[in-house]
Amino acid sequence: MPAEQDKPQANPHAARFSRLTRLLLDNVKRAGFTPIHKLPVQQARLAYQAGVAASELPHAPLARVEDFHIPGPAGPIRARLWANSHEPEQPVLLYLHGGGFVIGSIETCESMCRQIAVQSGAAVVAIDYRLAPEHKYPAGLQDCWAAFTWLVEHGRSMGLNGQRIAVGGDSAGGTLSAAVALMARDAGLPLALQALVYPSVQTRSVTESFKAFSQDTLLSAELMNWFERQTMGDSLDHDWHREPLHAPDHRGVAPAWIGLAECDALTDEGHQYAQKLRDAGVPVEVREWPGVIHDFINMGRFLPEALELHKAMAAAIKHALVD
Numbered sequence: 001m002p003a004e005q006d007k008p009q010a011n012p013h014a015a016r017f018s019r020l021t022r023l024l025l026d027n028v029k030r031a032g033f034t035p036i037h038k039l040p041v042q043q044a045r046l047a048y049q050a051g052v053a054a055s056e057l058p059h060a061p062l063a064r065v066e067d068f069h070i071p072g073p074a075g076p077i078r079a080r081l082w083a084n085s086h087e088p089e090q091p092v093l094l095y096l097h098g099g100g101f102v103i104g105s106i107e108t109c110e111s112m113c114r115q116i117a118v119q120s121g122a123a124v125v126a127i128d129y130r131l132a133p134e135h136k137y138p139a140g141l142q143d144c145w146a147a148f149t150w151l152v153e154h155g156r157s158m159g160l161n162g163q164r165i166a167v168g169g170d171s172a173g174g175t176l177s178a179a180v181a182l183m184a185r186d187a188g189l190p191l192a193l194q195a196l197v198y199p200s201v202q203t204r205s206v207t208e209s210f211k212a213f214s215q216d217t218l219l220s221a222e223l224m225n226w227f228e229r230q231t232m233g234d235s236l237d238h239d240w241h242r243e244p245l246h247a248p249d250h251r252g253v254a255p256a257w258i259g260l261a262e263c264d265a266l267t268d269e270g271h272q273y274a275q276k277l278r279d280a281g282v283p284v285e286v287r288e289w290p291g292v293i294h295d296f297i298n299m300g301r302f303l304p305e306a307l308e309l310h311k312a313m314a315a316a317i318k319h320a321l322v323d
Contacts, residue, residue, distance in 0.1 A: 011216040016263055018291030024302050025217070025293070037226035041102065041133060048103040056111035057300035057307070060118050068158065072146045074130065074139070079147065080106045081158060082114050083123035090123040091164035091321035093195070094151055096144055096180075098171030098295070100227030101132050109170075112297055112310060119314035121322045123160055125151065129176070136233025138241050144176045145183055152189050164321050166193040166254075168313070170297050171219075171266070172227075174199025178244035178273065181254045191254040193320035195313050197297055198259065198266045199273065201245040203228070207268035214265040219294035224265065245273050250280035257316035258286045259309050264294040287312050 017025065033051075036044045064083040069076035083090055093116060097109040106126045113124045129143035148167060155162035167184075169177040174196040181194040214221035232242075240247035256277050260270045267288065274284045289296070289305040300306035 011212075013212040013263070014216055016291060017293070018303075018305075020303055021263065021292050021296075024299065028218070035220075035223065036103065037220075037223045041230065045103045045105070045131075048099060049105065049108055052108045052111075052298045055299045055301050057115065059111055060114040062114055062117055064123075066158075070127065070147045070150045073142050074135075077143050077147055078106065078128040079125055080110070080113075081123055081125050081160075082110075082117040084118050084121070086159070088159045089156075089161045090159060091121075091166075091192075092123045092125055092151055092155060092160040092162070093120070093166045093168055093317055093321070094144075094148055094180075095124055095126045096129065096167070096169030096173035096176045097126060098169065098173045098197075099131075100224070101137055101140055101172045101175075101231040102227050103131070104172070108298070109173075111300070112170075115310040116314045116317060119311060120317040122166070122317055125158075125160075132231040132233075137231045138236055141176055141179055141241055144180055148180050148184065149187075149189065163190050165191060166195060166317055166320055167191060168193075168195030168197070168317070169199075170197035171294065172200060173197075175201060175242070175244065179241050181256075182240065182244060182247050182250070185253045193257060193317060194254045195257045195316060196259070196270070196273070197309070197313070198261055198264050198270055198294055199244075200266055201269050201273045202243045204243070204246075207265075207272075209268040210265040212265075213263050213267070213293070217263065217265070217293045219265055221265070245269065245276055250277055250282060253277065253280070253282055255283040255320070256285070257313060258284065259297075259313060260286065260288040261292045261294055261296050262288055262290045263292060266294065285316065 066081045097104040117124045127147045129140040152162040167177045184191040292305045
């Protein structure tokens with residue numbers, strides 16, 4: 001991600017935070033939690049999971065919740081399915097969790113995935129793709145691609161219609177989803193929608209939103225740099241596997257729904273990616289929620305905008321897969 005910038009003592013853009021966002025950040029600051037980037041990796045994962053559990057919505061009840069495994073390039077990939085019906089041939093969303101390619105899991109996206117399953121009428125499948133630093137990028141992307149192709153080819157074994165499929169994710173999961181969408185296009189596989197929530201799609205330039213909101217928020221420049229140091233290993237076969245914005249051609253990729261937070265270091269590159277897709281003739285819908293910060297998708301106990309995002313994303317998935 002972009003190099004850390006020199007920081008003033010106070011963020012002059014903090015006035016753009018909503019009242020509830022400011023209250024949330026003040027409470028986090030008063031609690032005195034050790035920043036994730038200052039923890040050992042395993043503790044960082046536990047801290048993030050605890051933070052999500054404290055801020056997400058209670059788990060919505062569903063007719064079907066099932067753990068299973070998908071064959072992967074380095075062994076079985078842990079997966080979980082949520083659906084509000086046992087009907088066969090259900091359309092499916094493959095959801096890829098966030099966490100900078102280092103932290104996050106099925107558990108940190110479960111509340112949101114349940115909401116999407118309830119509201120969209122589609123089944124939702126999330127996976128535990130391999131994480132850095134144990135598995136450098138693009139190991140996680142390879143797992144996501146394996147899961148996507150398995151759902152397309154073998155989803156029927158789980159009562160899913162792999163010909164009616166979408167992919168989505170937040171933050172690093174948005175990066176992975178955008179890359180999977182490009183790979184699906186290149187492989188000629190069906191994909192009805194890519195749902196990207198504040199994706200990281202480039203690392204080469206420092207945007208205005210990065211300058212404004214990479215301090216005094218939960219996604220700081222220090223944390224982004226820590227993620228990148230943990231993640232990147234050998235050079236990639238294709239730079240766009242990490243930076244989908246710089247793919248040589250975006251024509252023919254699946255339609256996109258992009259959800260953004262105004263007060264987020266990644267907001268500008270989300271808009272840049274939307275424009276790149278539009279320029280290639282790809283249908284794009286963008287929603288930006290004012291006054292909120294990165295990871296607000298998981299803050300439904302405190303920020304009503306999280307519920308609005310769940311509803312809007314579910315509506316896009318329902319339109320693409322169910323209606």
